Amino acid sequence: MQEIVKRKRARIERDPSRVITRPYIPGDLSRINNLLSKVLGLSESTAKKILLQLHHDFADRHRNLDELLMVNFDKVAEYIPHTIHISLTKKMLIGSYFTMEYSIESAALFNPSIVLHPDQSNVPKGGARFVMSLRATGEGHISSIVFRSGIIDSDFSFIFDSVPDFVETPAMLHDPFYDNHLFCLSLQEMGVWNDTSEKILSRLQPFFTYQDLKFSIHEVYKKNPDQSDDTTINAINWLANSNYKIKFNDKTQLSERVIYPVSENESKGIEDARFVQFTRDNGKTVYYATYTAYNGEHILPQLIKTKDFVTFNISTLNGKAIQNKGLALFPRKINGMYAMLSRQDGENNHIMFSDNLHFWHTSQVIQEPLYPWEFVQIGNCGSPIELKEGWLVLTHGVGPMRQYCISAILLDLNDPTKIIGRLAEPLLSPNEEERVGYVPNVIYTCGAMLLNGHLIIPYAMSDITTRVATVELKSLLRMMKLAG
Structure with missing residues (x-):
C-alpha cells in the first residue's frame, strides 16, 4: 500500500x-x-x-x-x-x-481539511488554488481554526502563500435575523419548550433580530417575573449566542484570519473543522464545515457556512443523531435529502439523512471494525468525495497501542448506506518520524480533495504538525476489495 x-x-x-x-x-x-x-x-x-x-x-x-x-x-x-x-x-x-x-499555535497545528479556493483565477494550467483549515492549539489546550492557502501545480508540488506575522480575530455579529420556526424547534429539542418560551417567541415575527429577542424576554419577564422560568430564559440566551456571524476585514490575507472561540459553549475550544464545498440544487456552491464546540464539560456540534472565507455564519446542529464528534457532510443532497456521516457510539461509522440541514434525528451503522488495525474504533476522515464509481470516504481506524491509521471505503453513489469497496489494510500508517508528538502514534485528517486523478490528503502527525500525501486514484480503487 x-x-x-x-x-x-x-x-x-x-x-x-x-x-x-x-x-x-x-x-x-x-x-x-x-x-x-x-x-x-x-x-x-x-x-x-x-x-x-x-x-x-x-x-x-x-x-x-x-x-x-x-x-x-x-x-x-x-x-x-x-x-x-x-x-x-x-x-x-x-x-x-x-x-x-x-499564542494560538504554540502547542500544535494539526487535523487539517482541504478544499478548492473560491478564486481559481490566474492558476497555472493543470494546477489549483486551495484553502486548508487547521486546528491550532495554544495555552490551556484551547483550539481555534486557522487557514493556509496556496497552489498545487500540475506535478503536485505545493506552493504555499506567505504567512504574515499578524493574526486577526473577526468582529462578532449576531445573525441579522433568526428564523422563529427553527428557533422554536431547537428549544423543543433542548427540552425547554414551555409557557415561558412560548410567550417569548409568540411576541416575535417569523424572522426576528437579536435585539427583538432581548426586548421580548425583558417584556415577558417584567410582566410576570414570578411565573417566568429562569432556566428557560438562560437556554434561550444560550441558543441565541450559539448562532452568530463573524466577519473579517476583507483586506486581510486568509492566513491572517483565526476563528477563535467567542461563545460560551465553545469557551474551551473549536475542534476538528471538516470543510466541504457543497453544491446546492440550483448548481451554486457554498462552503460548509462541521466542528465540535467544547466548553470544558460538554460538546456541541456546530455548523459553519461561508462563501468567501471572509464572512462566516455559525449555527447549532440539533437532534438525537448528532450528539457526538466527527460529523462529515456529503457535498450535495442525495435523493433530495442532506446526508452526513457520523459516529454516535464511538466505535462504528454511521450515516444519516435529513430534509433540514440543522436537524438530524436518526442514523444507521454502515461500517463496523473488521481488521485488527481498526478493532478499537473507526470513523470518517472528512466529507465523502464523489467519483463516478461511488462515494470515496477516507476513514480512520484505531488499533493496538491506540495507533491511528487512515484507510478508505467506497459507498454506492445512489445508496450510500451500502459499502461497495473497502481497503483490507491502512492507506497511511504512522512511520517512525510521524509517531512522535503531543499525542503519539496518531495520523489523522479532516478532509481531502481530488485533483487530476490524484487524492490530495493533508494529515496531522501525532497531533502536533501537518504534512501532505498524494495517492493516484486508479491505483487506490484497484486495491479496494469489493464488498460481499
Whole structure:
C-alpha cells in the first residue's frame, strides 16, 4: 500500500510568534477596582511614558494595537464613575492592563481539511488554488481554526502563500435575523419548550433580530417575573449566542484570519473543522464545515457556512443523531435529502439523512471494525468525495497501542448506506518520524480533495504538525476489495 502513497516534503509548522489579544479581567470585582484606581492615580506624564514603551514592545505584533486596547477598556469602563474625566492615553493604558496575548499555535497545528479556493483565477494550467483549515492549539489546550492557502501545480508540488506575522480575530455579529420556526424547534429539542418560551417567541415575527429577542424576554419577564422560568430564559440566551456571524476585514490575507472561540459553549475550544464545498440544487456552491464546540464539560456540534472565507455564519446542529464528534457532510443532497456521516457510539461509522440541514434525528451503522488495525474504533476522515464509481470516504481506524491509521471505503453513489469497496489494510500508517508528538502514534485528517486523478490528503502527525500525501486514484480503487 505504501507504494501508491507519496509523502510530500512540504510541512505546515506551528509558529508560537503568531499571537492574538484576549481580555484579561480578574473575576474578583475588588481586584478590578483596585487596578483601575492604581492606573487612574498615575500622572499623565507617567501614563504617556508607559504607553510609549508598550507601543515600542507590542506595535509590531498587532496591526491595530490601539483599537485592541480600547476594546478592552470598554469592557471595564462601567466600573469607572462617570464623573471622572479620562484622557485617551489613560484609556488605552487601562485597556492594556486588562489585555493579554495568546499564542494560538504554540502547542500544535494539526487535523487539517482541504478544499478548492473560491478564486481559481490566474492558476497555472493543470494546477489549483486551495484553502486548508487547521486546528491550532495554544495555552490551556484551547483550539481555534486557522487557514493556509496556496497552489498545487500540475506535478503536485505545493506552493504555499506567505504567512504574515499578524493574526486577526473577526468582529462578532449576531445573525441579522433568526428564523422563529427553527428557533422554536431547537428549544423543543433542548427540552425547554414551555409557557415561558412560548410567550417569548409568540411576541416575535417569523424572522426576528437579536435585539427583538432581548426586548421580548425583558417584556415577558417584567410582566410576570414570578411565573417566568429562569432556566428557560438562560437556554434561550444560550441558543441565541450559539448562532452568530463573524466577519473579517476583507483586506486581510486568509492566513491572517483565526476563528477563535467567542461563545460560551465553545469557551474551551473549536475542534476538528471538516470543510466541504457543497453544491446546492440550483448548481451554486457554498462552503460548509462541521466542528465540535467544547466548553470544558460538554460538546456541541456546530455548523459553519461561508462563501468567501471572509464572512462566516455559525449555527447549532440539533437532534438525537448528532450528539457526538466527527460529523462529515456529503457535498450535495442525495435523493433530495442532506446526508452526513457520523459516529454516535464511538466505535462504528454511521450515516444519516435529513430534509433540514440543522436537524438530524436518526442514523444507521454502515461500517463496523473488521481488521485488527481498526478493532478499537473507526470513523470518517472528512466529507465523502464523489467519483463516478461511488462515494470515496477516507476513514480512520484505531488499533493496538491506540495507533491511528487512515484507510478508505467506497459507498454506492445512489445508496450510500451500502459499502461497495473497502481497503483490507491502512492507506497511511504512522512511520517512525510521524509517531512522535503531543499525542503519539496518531495520523489523522479532516478532509481531502481530488485533483487530476490524484487524492490530495493533508494529515496531522501525532497531533502536533501537518504534512501532505498524494495517492493516484486508479491505483487506490484497484486495491479496494469489493464488498460481499
